[in-house]
Amino acid sequence: MQKRIIKKTGDEISALGFGAMRLPTKNGRADEKRATEQIRYAIDHGVNYIDTAIAYMNEPLVGRALGEGYREKVKIATKLPPWNVNKAEDMENIFKVQLENFNTHYFDYYMLHGLNHPSWEKMLKLEALEFLDKLKTSGKIINAGFSFHGDKELFKEIVDAYDWDFCMIQYNYLDEENQAGTEGLEYAAEKGLGIIIMEPFRGGNLTKNIPSEVEDIWNQAEIKRTPAEWALRWILNHPEVTCVLSGMNEEEHIEENLRIAEESLPNSLKSEELELVEKVRDKYRDLMKIGCTGCQYCMPCPAGVDIARCFEFYDSTHIFGNKRQNQLQYALGLGVFHEGAYASKCIKCGKCEKHCPQDLPIMDLLEDVSGDMEGILTKVVPPLFKFYLAINGMIMGRKANKINKGDK
Ligand code: SF4
Ligand code: SF4
Known part of the structure; x- marks a missing residue:
């Protein structure tokens, strides 16, 4: 090897x-x-x-x-x-x-x-x-x-x-x-x-x-x-x-x-x-609906939207077709690990569009993303995951206590 x-x-x-x-x-x-x-x-x-x-x-x-x-x-x-x-x-x-x-x-x-x-x-x-x-x-x-x-x-x-x-x-x-x-x-x-x-x-x-x-x-x-x-x-x-x-x-x-x-x-x-x-790679980019390059010049967003990742999940869905899996990853990636950086959080301040070298109509596109990617999973996955974390935290706390007792 x-x-x-x-x-x-x-x-x-x-x-x-x-x-x-x-x-x-x-x-x-x-x-x-x-x-x-x-x-x-x-x-x-x-x-x-x-x-x-x-x-x-x-x-x-x-x-x-x-x-x-x-x-x-x-x-x-x-x-x-x-x-x-x-x-x-x-x-x-x-x-x-x-x-x-x-x-x-x-x-x-x-x-x-x-x-x-x-x-x-x-x-x-x-x-x-x-x-x-x-x-x-x-x-x-x-x-x-x-x-x-x-x-x-x-x-x-x-x-x-x-x-x-x-x-x-x-x-x-x-x-x-x-x-x-x-x-x-x-x-x-x-x-x-x-x-x-x-x-x-x-x-x-x-x-x-x-x-x-x-x-x-x-x-x-x-x-x-x-x-x-x-x-x-x-x-x-x-x-x-x-x-x-x-x-x-x-x-x-x-x-x-x-x-x-x-x-x-x-x-x-x-x-x-x-x-x-x-x-x-160029062909995949042609097939993308949005065509965001992920350069991130539009970020940070004052409302906490992870613009580039919202577009990444949306484009993946439209190229590769596995919508449910991408919706789940969107809910996990943005809802759980990024504290709800969803497209629907956009407050339309317009700041991002001034910095996009691709001249993307980011605010309109985020509406498409939110319509397509958000729904039951974005509502249910974060609280379920928090519940899982609480249980997991308790189990780990108990295990750690046992180990600590064994240490003494
Ligand atoms: S328009 Fe929306 S996405 Fe863009 S910076 Fe403002 S709140 Fe963020
Ligand atoms: S600036 Fe434009 S191309 Fe770059 S990440 Fe933001 S939306 Fe995508």
Whole structure:
């Protein structure tokens, strides 16, 4: 397996990481036997980085899969969920439960999960950076980082705010301008940070329901590859990228991804291959209803609307067609993790339109987004999720109490 070195730390990471967000299921539950076999197979074939989170609700399962000597062969990456943290001691308690989940005494990579404006402010207020310092000094974590879903400016602000070892960003050939984007990737790389890539297939959209116009372009390639292979090769072509995470829950995908990661060296794509990917990206952009580039010049919005992400969800729905899934992600991404940054929050102040280089009629378009993406899910998902958080918080509090009693 190809390994890439993090400049700042010298740590060697496999170019392919195992993303444990979507493990295989059976009868509606995680299929532990199959997931364990898959995780161990990937590790046996050179994967040395496994990423999970409390929010994926599978830390204990992944912890068990790393029994029988697998823990020592792999670097565990997991995350502190800001939405579960309301006071400083919550961080201590969550961390203790996480160590117990993995039956380990340290994490190799530990992140503040999914930072955006509200969660970053909350983490600063609760002194999460000091908490990370403490964990590092005591050897309970080796590397401190953050995963990110905000805008470019915030990304740079966060990179500059702490002595991070690594970060995790959403990146693929359709998201060069979105979120941290290429600018953020290069910025973090200049500082020597390890860069872990999530969502290489944009939630699966780049590999399923491929529009015929896009398929026609892929068919022009001299070497025939699946859309998934093109997407992974394009990411790993960037020397700045340390590791790409793929949520692999089919054995054949693991096999395919292992091969691709072995072959996809930095700068290995030929110019005509890069041009082909550009053509595909341009075609997707043509197919977008709104055509927002995600440049974020229109933000911040005084009413808290995440304009670029509203358009991203809307366009995804109209290109890829999976409306229900996109509506759910809209409700989760904007309603839960971004404190209700929905399109319908627009108060029509007009500030954003003055800054849009594409001259988009943002206020009218947000009305379309709200009509199409909002409804029962945006009403129901945030309170349900809050309820889940409250229960989860209680369970973790009890577990932490038990651990604390055991410590004494
Ligand atoms: S017009 Fe709407 S979206 Fe634009 S800045 Fe004002 S409130 Fe925000
Ligand atoms: S709406 Fe315009 S300014 Fe805002 S992100 Fe999209 S293209 Fe950029």
